[in-house]
Amino acid sequence: MPPSARAKWIVALWLTAVLVCAICSCAPQKSWNASELEYGLTVTPPGAAPQNLDLTEAMRTLRIGSVSVAVVGQHQLRWAQAFGEQATPNTRYQAASLSKLVTAVGALRLVDQDKLALDRDINDDLVIWRLPPSAAAQGHPVTLRELLSMTGGINVPGYVGYDPGQRLPNLVEILDGSPPANSPPVRIETIPGARYSYSGGGYQIVQALIESATGTTFQQAMETLVLEPLGMTSSEFAQPLPAELEPTAATGHDSQGVPVPGRWKVVPELAAGGLWSTPTDLAKLLIAIADSYRGQSTFLSRQSVEQMLTQQGVGPYGLGGAVRGAGENLVLMKRGQNVGYQSCMLIFPVQGDGIVVMSNSDNGMALAEALVRRAAVAYRWPDLGDSID
Numbered sequence: 001m002p003p004s005a006r007a008k009w010i011v012a013l014w015l016t017a018v019l020v021c022a023i024c025s026c027a028p029q030k031s032w033n034a035s036e037l038e039y040g041l042t043v044t045p046p047g048a049a050p051q052n053l054d055l056t057e058a059m060r061t062l063r064i065g066s067v068s069v070a071v072v073g074q075h076q077l078r079w080a081q082a083f084g085e086q087a088t089p090n091t092r093y094q095a096a097s098l099s100k101l102v103t104a105v106g107a108l109r110l111v112d113q114d115k116l117a118l119d120r121d122i123n124d125d126l127v128i129w130r131l132p133p134s135a136a137a138q139g140h141p142v143t144l145r146e147l148l149s150m151t152g153g154i155n156v157p158g159y160v161g162y163d164p165g166q167r168l169p170n171l172v173e174i175l176d177g178s179p180p181a182n183s184p185p186v187r188i189e190t191i192p193g194a195r196y197s198y199s200g201g202g203y204q205i206v207q208a209l210i211e212s213a214t215g216t217t218f219q220q221a222m223e224t225l226v227l228e229p230l231g232m233t234s235s236e237f238a239q240p241l242p243a244e245l246e247p248t249a250a251t252g253h254d255s256q257g258v259p260v261p262g263r264w265k266v267v268p269e270l271a272a273g274g275l276w277s278t279p280t281d282l283a284k285l286l287i288a289i290a291d292s293y294r295g296q297s298t299f300l301s302r303q304s305v306e307q308m309l310t311q312q313g314v315g316p317y318g319l320g321g322a323v324r325g326a327g328e329n330l331v332l333m334k335r336g337q338n339v340g341y342q343s344c345m346l347i348f349p350v351q352g353d354g355i356v357v358m359s360n361s362d363n364g365m366a367l368a369e370a371l372v373r374r375a376a377v378a379y380r381w382p383d384l385g386d387s388i389d
Helices: 003-026 055-062 098-112 144-148 171-176 200-214 218-227 243-248 279-293 302-308 364-378
Strands: 041-043 051-053 067-073 076-083 322-324 331-338 341-348 353-359
Touching: 041 055, 041 364, 051 055, 055 076, 055 364, 067 279, 067 364, 076 279, 098 144, 098 200, 098 218, 098 279, 098 302, 098 331, 098 341, 144 200, 171 200, 200 218, 279 302, 279 341, 279 353, 331 364, 341 364, 353 364
Parallel strands: none
Antiparallel strands: 041 051, 067 076, 067 353, 322 331, 331 341, 341 353
16 A cells, blocks of 8 residues: 555544544443432322322322332443332342242253253142143143243133231142131133233242252242352242241332331232342343353343244233333333332343332332432333333
Protein backbone atom coordinates (compact mmCIF):
# COMPACT_ATOMS: atom_id res chain seq x y z
CA MET A 1 0.00 0.00 0.00
CA PRO A 2 1.44 3.42 -1.00
CA PRO A 3 2.30 5.74 1.90
CA SER A 4 -0.44 8.21 0.94
CA ALA A 5 -3.08 5.50 0.80
CA ARG A 6 -1.86 4.08 4.12
CA ALA A 7 -2.14 7.52 5.72
CA LYS A 8 -5.70 7.94 4.43
CA TRP A 9 -6.60 4.47 5.75
CA ILE A 10 -5.19 5.31 9.21
CA VAL A 11 -7.10 8.61 9.32
CA ALA A 12 -10.34 6.88 8.29
CA LEU A 13 -9.84 4.20 10.94
CA TRP A 14 -9.18 6.87 13.58
CA LEU A 15 -12.30 8.82 12.60
CA THR A 16 -14.38 5.63 12.76
CA ALA A 17 -13.08 4.87 16.24
CA VAL A 18 -13.84 8.42 17.40
CA LEU A 19 -17.37 8.17 15.99
CA VAL A 20 -18.01 4.82 17.70
CA CYS A 21 -16.75 6.18 21.01
CA ALA A 22 -18.94 9.25 20.66
CA ILE A 23 -22.00 7.14 19.93
CA CYS A 24 -21.28 4.87 22.89
CA SER A 25 -20.74 7.81 25.24
CA CYS A 26 -24.01 9.40 24.14
CA ALA A 27 -26.06 6.19 24.43
CA PRO A 28 -28.08 6.14 27.65
CA GLN A 29 -26.74 3.73 30.22
CA LYS A 30 -28.98 1.84 32.59
CA SER A 31 -28.99 3.06 36.16
CA TRP A 32 -29.79 0.32 38.67
CA ASN A 33 -30.68 2.61 41.58
CA ALA A 34 -33.27 1.35 44.04
CA SER A 35 -34.69 4.86 44.27
CA GLU A 36 -35.99 4.48 40.70
CA LEU A 37 -38.78 2.27 42.09
CA GLU A 38 -39.77 4.45 45.05
CA TYR A 39 -41.64 7.03 42.98
CA GLY A 40 -44.01 7.13 40.04
CA LEU A 41 -45.96 3.99 40.93
CA THR A 42 -49.37 3.45 39.33
CA VAL A 43 -51.28 1.48 41.95
CA THR A 44 -54.77 0.07 41.61
CA PRO A 45 -56.20 -0.69 45.07
CA PRO A 46 -58.88 -3.42 45.14
CA GLY A 47 -62.18 -1.93 43.98
CA ALA A 48 -60.67 1.51 43.30
CA ALA A 49 -59.34 3.53 40.38
CA PRO A 50 -55.59 3.63 39.62
CA GLN A 51 -53.60 6.14 41.67
CA ASN A 52 -50.16 7.67 41.15
CA LEU A 53 -48.30 7.19 44.42
CA ASP A 54 -44.82 6.90 45.84
CA LEU A 55 -43.87 3.66 47.58
CA THR A 56 -44.58 4.88 51.11
CA GLU A 57 -48.01 6.16 50.08
CA ALA A 58 -48.76 2.94 48.21
CA MET A 59 -47.90 0.78 51.21
CA ARG A 60 -50.07 2.93 53.47
CA THR A 61 -52.99 2.92 51.02
CA LEU A 62 -52.83 -0.84 50.56
CA ARG A 63 -52.19 -1.52 54.28
CA ILE A 64 -49.01 -3.42 53.45
CA GLY A 65 -46.57 -3.89 56.30
CA SER A 66 -43.46 -4.74 54.31
CA VAL A 67 -42.26 -5.42 50.80
CA SER A 68 -38.89 -6.78 49.74
CA VAL A 69 -37.41 -6.35 46.27
CA ALA A 70 -34.42 -7.71 44.36
CA VAL A 71 -33.47 -6.48 40.89
CA VAL A 72 -31.39 -8.45 38.40
CA GLY A 73 -29.59 -6.64 35.60
CA GLN A 74 -27.40 -8.15 32.91
CA HIS A 75 -27.18 -11.48 34.75
CA GLN A 76 -26.17 -9.92 38.08
CA LEU A 77 -27.96 -9.03 41.29
CA ARG A 78 -27.96 -5.23 41.09
CA TRP A 79 -29.65 -4.43 44.37
CA ALA A 80 -31.90 -5.83 47.08
CA GLN A 81 -33.83 -3.74 49.57
CA ALA A 82 -36.74 -4.16 51.98
CA PHE A 83 -39.22 -1.47 52.93
CA GLY A 84 -41.36 -1.18 56.06
CA GLU A 85 -41.84 -3.02 59.38
CA GLN A 86 -38.14 -3.33 60.14
CA ALA A 87 -37.80 -5.81 57.28
CA THR A 88 -34.38 -6.44 55.75
CA PRO A 89 -33.30 -8.16 52.53
CA ASN A 90 -32.77 -11.29 54.69
CA THR A 91 -36.37 -11.37 55.95
CA ARG A 92 -38.12 -14.54 54.84
CA TYR A 93 -41.56 -14.57 53.20
CA GLN A 94 -43.82 -17.39 52.14
CA ALA A 95 -43.05 -17.72 48.45
CA ALA A 96 -46.48 -19.24 47.78
CA SER A 97 -46.75 -20.35 44.15
CA LEU A 98 -43.26 -19.09 43.35
CA SER A 99 -42.48 -22.49 44.92
CA LYS A 100 -43.74 -24.08 41.72
CA LEU A 101 -40.98 -22.57 39.59
CA VAL A 102 -38.35 -23.77 42.07
CA THR A 103 -39.98 -27.22 42.04
CA ALA A 104 -39.97 -27.27 38.24
CA VAL A 105 -36.24 -26.52 38.19
CA GLY A 106 -35.63 -29.42 40.58
CA ALA A 107 -37.68 -31.75 38.39
CA LEU A 108 -35.81 -30.65 35.25
CA ARG A 109 -32.51 -31.29 36.99
CA LEU A 110 -33.71 -34.87 37.50
CA VAL A 111 -34.69 -35.04 33.82
CA ASP A 112 -31.14 -33.97 32.95
CA GLN A 113 -29.89 -36.82 35.15
CA ASP A 114 -32.21 -39.32 33.37
CA LYS A 115 -34.04 -39.99 36.65
CA LEU A 116 -37.29 -38.54 35.31
CA ALA A 117 -38.65 -38.00 31.81
CA LEU A 118 -40.87 -35.23 30.51
CA ASP A 119 -43.05 -37.39 28.27
CA ARG A 120 -43.35 -40.69 30.14
CA ASP A 121 -46.51 -41.82 31.94
CA ILE A 122 -45.98 -40.52 35.48
CA ASN A 123 -47.29 -43.78 36.94
CA ASP A 124 -44.20 -45.47 35.49
CA ASP A 125 -42.08 -43.33 37.83
CA LEU A 126 -44.28 -42.94 40.90
CA VAL A 127 -43.39 -45.19 43.84
CA ILE A 128 -44.95 -43.71 46.97
CA TRP A 129 -48.37 -43.11 45.34
CA ARG A 130 -50.06 -43.69 42.01
CA LEU A 131 -52.52 -41.50 40.14
CA PRO A 132 -55.82 -43.41 39.98
CA PRO A 133 -57.35 -44.09 36.55
CA SER A 134 -60.17 -41.83 35.42
CA ALA A 135 -62.75 -42.04 32.67
CA ALA A 136 -62.09 -38.32 32.10
CA ALA A 137 -58.59 -39.15 30.84
CA GLN A 138 -60.03 -41.10 27.88
CA GLY A 139 -56.94 -43.29 27.77
CA HIS A 140 -54.42 -40.45 27.79
CA PRO A 141 -51.56 -40.82 30.31
CA VAL A 142 -50.45 -37.84 32.37
CA THR A 143 -46.84 -36.73 31.85
CA LEU A 144 -44.40 -34.59 33.82
CA ARG A 145 -44.42 -32.06 30.96
CA GLU A 146 -48.18 -31.67 31.40
CA LEU A 147 -47.96 -31.33 35.17
CA LEU A 148 -45.30 -28.62 34.95
CA SER A 149 -47.22 -26.72 32.25
CA MET A 150 -50.64 -26.97 33.96
CA THR A 151 -52.04 -29.03 31.08
CA GLY A 152 -52.33 -32.41 32.83
CA GLY A 153 -56.08 -32.23 33.40
CA ILE A 154 -55.52 -32.32 37.17
CA ASN A 155 -57.85 -30.65 39.69
CA VAL A 156 -57.22 -28.69 42.93
CA PRO A 157 -56.16 -25.19 41.87
CA GLY A 158 -54.70 -24.22 45.24
CA TYR A 159 -54.35 -24.87 48.96
CA VAL A 160 -55.41 -22.72 51.94
CA GLY A 161 -53.01 -24.00 54.58
CA TYR A 162 -53.49 -24.91 58.24
CA ASP A 163 -53.40 -23.08 61.55
CA PRO A 164 -50.14 -23.39 63.51
CA GLY A 165 -50.34 -26.38 65.83
CA GLN A 166 -53.01 -28.09 63.75
CA ARG A 167 -52.29 -31.70 62.72
CA LEU A 168 -50.83 -31.73 59.22
CA PRO A 169 -51.43 -34.27 56.47
CA ASN A 170 -48.54 -36.12 54.86
CA LEU A 171 -48.04 -36.15 51.10
CA VAL A 172 -50.16 -39.25 50.45
CA GLU A 173 -53.00 -37.85 52.58
CA ILE A 174 -52.81 -34.60 50.61
CA LEU A 175 -52.93 -36.45 47.30
CA ASP A 176 -55.84 -38.65 48.42
CA GLY A 177 -57.69 -35.86 50.20
CA SER A 178 -57.93 -38.00 53.32
CA PRO A 179 -57.97 -36.67 56.92
CA PRO A 180 -56.48 -34.48 58.19
CA ALA A 181 -56.19 -32.95 54.69
CA ASN A 182 -58.58 -30.02 54.12
CA SER A 183 -58.36 -30.32 50.32
CA PRO A 184 -60.05 -32.71 47.86
CA PRO A 185 -58.33 -35.74 46.30
CA VAL A 186 -55.96 -34.98 43.45
CA ARG A 187 -57.49 -36.59 40.40
CA ILE A 188 -57.78 -36.31 36.60
CA GLU A 189 -60.78 -34.18 35.67
CA THR A 190 -60.18 -33.45 31.95
CA ILE A 191 -58.26 -35.06 29.09
CA PRO A 192 -54.51 -34.64 29.77
CA GLY A 193 -52.93 -32.25 27.30
CA ALA A 194 -56.25 -30.88 26.04
CA ARG A 195 -56.35 -27.55 27.88
CA TYR A 196 -54.63 -25.29 30.36
CA SER A 197 -55.98 -25.39 33.92
CA TYR A 198 -54.06 -24.04 36.91
CA SER A 199 -53.39 -26.90 39.31
CA GLY A 200 -51.57 -26.91 42.62
CA GLY A 201 -52.62 -30.55 42.84
CA GLY A 202 -50.53 -31.33 39.77
CA TYR A 203 -47.46 -29.92 41.51
CA GLN A 204 -48.12 -32.14 44.51
CA ILE A 205 -47.82 -35.06 42.09
CA VAL A 206 -44.50 -33.55 40.96
CA GLN A 207 -43.45 -33.61 44.62
CA ALA A 208 -44.26 -37.32 44.72
CA LEU A 209 -42.27 -37.86 41.50
CA ILE A 210 -39.22 -36.10 42.96
CA GLU A 211 -39.40 -38.13 46.17
CA SER A 212 -39.82 -41.34 44.15
CA ALA A 213 -36.87 -40.52 41.86
CA THR A 214 -34.49 -39.55 44.66
CA GLY A 215 -35.56 -41.88 47.46
CA THR A 216 -35.43 -38.93 49.88
CA THR A 217 -37.83 -36.39 51.27
CA PHE A 218 -38.80 -33.50 49.04
CA GLN A 219 -37.00 -31.09 51.35
CA GLN A 220 -33.75 -33.04 51.13
CA ALA A 221 -34.07 -33.49 47.38
CA MET A 222 -34.62 -29.77 46.74
CA GLU A 223 -31.70 -28.86 48.98
CA THR A 224 -29.44 -31.09 46.89
CA LEU A 225 -30.91 -30.23 43.49
CA VAL A 226 -31.47 -26.48 43.75
CA LEU A 227 -30.97 -24.64 47.02
CA GLU A 228 -27.42 -25.71 47.89
CA PRO A 229 -25.96 -25.49 44.34
CA LEU A 230 -27.30 -21.95 43.95
CA GLY A 231 -26.35 -20.77 47.43
CA MET A 232 -29.98 -20.11 48.39
CA THR A 233 -29.10 -20.14 52.08
CA SER A 234 -32.20 -18.25 53.24
CA SER A 235 -34.64 -20.64 51.54
CA GLU A 236 -36.21 -23.81 52.84
CA PHE A 237 -39.12 -26.08 52.00
CA ALA A 238 -39.97 -26.36 55.68
CA GLN A 239 -43.53 -26.45 57.00
CA PRO A 240 -43.95 -25.59 59.77
CA LEU A 241 -41.03 -23.17 59.79
CA PRO A 242 -38.44 -24.27 62.38
CA ALA A 243 -38.74 -22.30 65.60
CA GLU A 244 -35.20 -20.94 65.33
CA LEU A 245 -36.09 -19.31 61.99
CA GLU A 246 -39.35 -17.72 63.09
CA PRO A 247 -37.66 -14.42 64.11
CA THR A 248 -36.38 -14.09 60.53
CA ALA A 249 -39.86 -14.37 58.96
CA ALA A 250 -42.36 -11.64 58.13
CA THR A 251 -45.83 -12.02 59.67
CA GLY A 252 -48.62 -12.39 57.12
CA HIS A 253 -51.47 -9.83 57.00
CA ASP A 254 -54.96 -9.78 55.55
CA SER A 255 -56.31 -7.11 53.21
CA GLN A 256 -57.17 -4.85 56.15
CA GLY A 257 -53.64 -5.00 57.53
CA VAL A 258 -54.62 -7.36 60.37
CA PRO A 259 -51.98 -10.02 61.20
CA VAL A 260 -52.88 -13.59 60.32
CA PRO A 261 -53.73 -15.50 63.55
CA GLY A 262 -50.60 -17.37 64.61
CA ARG A 263 -48.59 -15.10 62.24
CA TRP A 264 -49.14 -17.35 59.19
CA LYS A 265 -50.78 -20.44 57.82
CA VAL A 266 -48.74 -23.64 57.66
CA VAL A 267 -48.58 -24.98 54.09
CA PRO A 268 -47.52 -28.65 53.97
CA GLU A 269 -48.14 -28.74 50.19
CA LEU A 270 -44.48 -28.00 49.66
CA ALA A 271 -44.10 -28.19 45.89
CA ALA A 272 -47.21 -26.13 45.26
CA GLY A 273 -46.63 -23.41 47.83
CA GLY A 274 -44.49 -24.37 50.82
CA LEU A 275 -41.22 -22.50 50.21
CA TRP A 276 -39.94 -19.80 52.58
CA SER A 277 -37.46 -17.53 50.79
CA THR A 278 -36.14 -14.04 50.09
CA PRO A 279 -36.03 -12.02 46.86
CA THR A 280 -32.24 -12.26 46.89
CA ASP A 281 -32.34 -16.06 46.92
CA LEU A 282 -34.99 -16.25 44.20
CA ALA A 283 -32.94 -13.81 42.11
CA LYS A 284 -30.13 -16.38 42.20
CA LEU A 285 -32.54 -18.90 40.69
CA LEU A 286 -33.58 -16.49 37.93
CA ILE A 287 -29.93 -15.77 37.11
CA ALA A 288 -29.19 -19.49 36.87
CA ILE A 289 -32.10 -19.96 34.46
CA ALA A 290 -30.96 -17.04 32.29
CA ASP A 291 -27.33 -18.18 32.35
CA SER A 292 -28.35 -21.71 31.35
CA TYR A 293 -30.42 -20.33 28.50
CA ARG A 294 -27.46 -18.33 27.18
CA GLY A 295 -25.09 -21.28 27.55
CA GLN A 296 -23.14 -19.59 30.34
CA SER A 297 -24.05 -22.26 32.90
CA THR A 298 -24.68 -26.00 32.92
CA PHE A 299 -27.03 -25.80 35.90
CA LEU A 300 -29.82 -26.76 33.50
CA SER A 301 -29.19 -28.39 30.15
CA ARG A 302 -29.85 -26.29 27.08
CA GLN A 303 -32.66 -28.67 26.10
CA SER A 304 -34.39 -28.43 29.48
CA VAL A 305 -34.18 -24.64 29.79
CA GLU A 306 -35.45 -24.19 26.23
CA GLN A 307 -38.46 -26.35 27.08
CA MET A 308 -38.98 -24.37 30.28
CA LEU A 309 -39.08 -21.16 28.24
CA THR A 310 -41.43 -22.46 25.55
CA GLN A 311 -45.22 -22.36 25.84
CA GLN A 312 -46.43 -25.92 25.99
CA GLY A 313 -49.17 -26.11 23.41
CA VAL A 314 -52.50 -25.05 24.85
CA GLY A 315 -51.72 -22.48 27.50
CA PRO A 316 -49.49 -19.61 28.61
CA TYR A 317 -47.18 -21.82 30.63
CA GLY A 318 -43.78 -23.19 29.83
CA LEU A 319 -42.44 -25.56 32.48
CA GLY A 320 -42.90 -23.91 35.86
CA GLY A 321 -44.09 -20.45 34.87
CA ALA A 322 -45.88 -18.35 32.29
CA VAL A 323 -43.91 -17.54 29.14
CA ARG A 324 -44.45 -14.71 26.69
CA GLY A 325 -42.63 -13.16 23.75
CA ALA A 326 -39.61 -14.24 21.73
CA GLY A 327 -35.99 -13.20 21.28
CA GLU A 328 -35.10 -10.23 23.47
CA ASN A 329 -38.79 -9.93 24.42
CA LEU A 330 -38.90 -13.46 25.86
CA VAL A 331 -39.96 -13.34 29.51
CA LEU A 332 -40.61 -15.97 32.19
CA MET A 333 -43.10 -14.90 34.88
CA LYS A 334 -44.58 -16.36 38.06
CA ARG A 335 -47.03 -15.03 40.64
CA GLY A 336 -47.56 -16.35 44.17
CA GLN A 337 -50.47 -15.99 46.58
CA ASN A 338 -50.78 -17.65 49.99
CA VAL A 339 -52.92 -16.44 52.87
CA GLY A 340 -51.16 -13.28 54.09
CA TYR A 341 -48.44 -13.24 51.41
CA GLN A 342 -48.33 -12.21 47.74
CA SER A 343 -45.36 -12.03 45.39
CA CYS A 344 -44.19 -12.15 41.81
CA MET A 345 -41.00 -12.53 39.81
CA LEU A 346 -39.87 -12.43 36.20
CA ILE A 347 -36.73 -12.72 34.10
CA PHE A 348 -35.86 -11.71 30.54
CA PRO A 349 -33.35 -14.51 29.89
CA VAL A 350 -31.64 -12.97 26.87
CA GLN A 351 -30.73 -9.71 28.63
CA GLY A 352 -30.55 -11.30 32.08
CA ASP A 353 -32.81 -8.60 33.52
CA GLY A 354 -35.49 -9.36 36.09
CA ILE A 355 -37.11 -8.68 39.43
CA VAL A 356 -38.49 -10.43 42.51
CA VAL A 357 -41.08 -8.76 44.75
CA MET A 358 -42.33 -10.36 47.99
CA SER A 359 -44.83 -8.92 50.47
CA ASN A 360 -46.60 -9.95 53.66
CA SER A 361 -50.08 -8.83 52.62
CA ASP A 362 -53.18 -10.08 50.85
CA ASN A 363 -52.99 -6.78 48.92
CA GLY A 364 -49.42 -7.40 47.89
CA MET A 365 -50.09 -8.19 44.23
CA ALA A 366 -51.36 -4.67 43.54
CA LEU A 367 -48.08 -3.26 44.82
CA ALA A 368 -45.95 -5.95 43.18
CA GLU A 369 -47.45 -5.26 39.76
CA ALA A 370 -46.90 -1.53 40.21
CA LEU A 371 -43.26 -2.09 41.16
CA VAL A 372 -42.68 -4.44 38.22
CA ARG A 373 -44.18 -1.99 35.75
CA ARG A 374 -42.20 0.88 37.22
CA ALA A 375 -39.04 -1.25 36.91
CA ALA A 376 -39.88 -1.97 33.27
CA VAL A 377 -39.90 1.78 32.57
CA ALA A 378 -36.92 2.68 34.75
CA TYR A 379 -34.67 -0.09 33.43
CA ARG A 380 -36.01 -0.02 29.84
CA TRP A 381 -37.35 -3.54 29.67
CA PRO A 382 -39.51 -4.80 26.80
CA ASP A 383 -43.26 -4.23 26.98
CA LEU A 384 -44.92 -6.52 29.53
CA GLY A 385 -48.37 -6.34 27.94
CA ASP A 386 -51.66 -6.04 29.77
CA SER A 387 -51.03 -8.65 32.45
CA ILE A 388 -48.25 -10.09 34.56
CA ASP A 389 -49.05 -13.81 34.79
